[in-house]
Amino acid sequence: MLIEARNLSYEYMPGTPFQVEALKNITLGIEKGSFVGIIGETGSGKSTFVQHFNGLLKPTSGQLLVNGKDIWSHSIDLRALRTKIALLFQFPEHQLFEETVFKDVAFGPRNSGLKGKELAGRVRMGLEMMGLDYEIYRDRSPFTLSGGEKRRVAMAGILAMSPEVIILDEPTAGMDPLGRQNFLEQIERLHREENLTVILVTHNMEEIACLADKLFVFSRGKIVLQGSPGDVFASAEQIREIGLDVPSLTRLLQELKKKGKNIRTDLFTAEEAAAEILCRLGGRDRL
Amino acid sequence: MSMQSITLGHYIPGNSLLHQLDPRVKLISLFILIVALFLIKTFNGFFFYIFFIGALFISSRLPWKYFFRGLKPVLFIVLFTLILHFLFTKGGEVYWRLGALTVEEMGVFMGTFMTLRLILLVVTTLLITLTTSPVAFADGIEHLLRPLRPLGVPGYEIAMMMTIALRFIPTLMEESDKIRKAQMARGADFETGNIFRRARNMIPLLVPLFVSAFRRADDLAVAMEARCYRGGEQRTKMRELKAHFLDYVGIFTVSGICLAIFFTGI
Structure with a gap:
């Protein structure tokens, strides 16, 4: 454990x-x-x-x-x-404080003792993991970024520490x-x-x-x-x-089941649910 | 800077007699009581005063520990006063001698007297601040400053600023707590190192805190303007201050006590 x-x-x-x-x-x-x-x-x-x-x-x-x-x-x-x-x-964007994106992302790894090339490597890694181009963003001020970019910079600051566990509140x-979908896909x-x-x-x-x-x-x-x-x-x-x-998908599946259909209710992506519904109710067995 | 420390001098909700009094009455009474405290000349006067304050304290049903907590910050001044008087106020019988140092009758008297006065000053103030909500306080101050308006004292604006400042203390405390934790999660160290190092280490906390304070101020200004806020004249209030029978009784009692102390010379 x-x-x-x-x-x-x-x-x-x-x-x-x-x-x-x-x-x-x-x-x-x-x-x-x-x-x-x-x-x-x-x-x-x-x-x-x-x-x-x-x-x-x-x-x-x-x-x-x-x-x-x-x-x-x-x-x-x-x-x-x-x-x-x-x-x-x-709202991690509220914790940004440095003059440049580079310095802010480097804050975490620097605190754990990294320096020079290794540090820059970590910053690059963090930013790229969040889909931000290192060369474009490194010298910009975090306060001039858009809300979504700020959040990704903050997240990059966490990833640059290369943690084993990441807790996201x-x-x-x-x-x-x-933005939501992209972010979750990265995670x-x-x-x-x-x-x-x-x-x-x-x-x-x-x-x-x-x-x-x-x-x-x-x-x-x-x-x-x-x-x-x-x-x-x-x-x-x-x-x-x-x-x-x-989730609304689950509700749909559960309602169908209540109506007496023999259907799985533990599917959570639209594709899977659609396939299940088509398979169970397709053609001959209409609602 | 933990959440625990804000209870100091903080309002404790309740519904005792003191809680119900009009804030203006409490502010004026506080002023009169402080005057009375400086008019007292003998220990009998203090006994009389303590008896009155003690009765109010018991009726307010505030827990004892708030008073001790409130007294802690002035403990140093109190001890300092006591020791200075004991050692350097001369006169009367000599109680104790060590080389050039003597403790004499006058010193003991003045030391105890001044210490008692200081402690009672703090306790009286605590009794009022612990039973009055900050908003009521600001309302009371605004009302009392109203007669000074023609002289250019912006009572309304002062009260509004006080209310806003007080309103945002807990918010900013919470915010600083959150930012502190967020930076600690990135390995920031706020606890070790010498004073310069520590001051430098505060930057990751202070920059975001300032940014957020300005952002909040901006938001608040916009929100107030969106509601067509303009302060001062002709603004009505949700809670009008109204003095009741008990408030008059309170003011008369306190004034009576002050006059009694003055004329009897106790």
Whole structure:
């Protein structure tokens, strides 16, 4: 198990009237090379939870283990850990600060001790992974870029650290559909080709259903459902109860099944679903 | 710069007598009480004052620890005052002597007296700030500054700026917390190194924070203009300040106490 939470709880502002129990007794495991989706309504604790993975938050009680070691035991160097388990916050373009794109992307790898050619190589790699041309962008000021470009630069800054795990907190919030699709395709490719472990926090069900191989559903600081997208979205009732919804494709398939059609409901791409519908209902068996 | 530190001198919601009083009454009372505190000449006066403040404190049902937390920042000044007076104010009987150093009767008296005055000053202020919401405060200040308008004191604008500033403190705290974490996730180090190194290391935090503060200010200005905001004259309020019976009782009691202290000379 790469990352493991054991009975992890977290409270905001303990000991004041503003005390909030954000996470309650969470136990879960994330395997190397997997693509994990964490979904939940706004304020369900999902963002708070992922900030434990690289030691940005310290659990009020319980443990967080990486490669079987408690990260809060004193032998662990948290700064080194953070370059291995990278976290991209929501609206990451707000964290840009340097004069040039090059310097900003280089910030992460430089902090882990890289210099000169190696550093430049990493910056080039990061930018190119995000589809940004190194020569064109390296000397531009990040503040003159468009919103979409800024976000890709921020993401490049994370990738340039060449992490083993990447945690993305609502990475596509506020992006247009095409930008969204491109971005997710890049992530998917990295996951497939570089065996990058990806943890994606979102409340966009369509997005996560066809990407993740395991889902954890958070509600009010607890895990209420977990399993493959197929298993999780099979409990459509429960998903709606906590204020989320199943992908519209799943809803269509589930409605068809309710009408007595013998049809699979665990398909999440339009192509697969269309093929299934055609195959099961084609010609002789009309609605 | 954690979220925990903002509770200092922060408003604690409630519905006690003190919470319900008109903010103008509380501001004026605070002023009168501070005057009274400086008129007190004897320890009997302090007992009388403490009795009054203590009753208000108990009725406000504020947790004790907020007062201790509020007193912490002035602890140094208080101790400093106490020690200075003990060692250097001379007069009366000599209690203790070590070489040239003496602690004399006058010093002990003045030291305790001044310390008590300082502590009570802070406690009285805390009692008001902990029970008054910042918005009510700004409203009260605006109202009290109104008579100075002809003299060119922009009471309304001052109140608006205060309200906006107070409104954005938690937002900017949250923002700085977020940016700090985002940079830490990229291996930034805010905790080690000497002072120059640390100041340099703050750049990744400060630049985005300034950028975002200006962005927010811009957004707010646009949002206010889109709602046809123009301050000052003829603007109505959602919550009109209205003094009730209890407010008059409050003002009279406090004034009475101040006058009593002045005329009895305690």
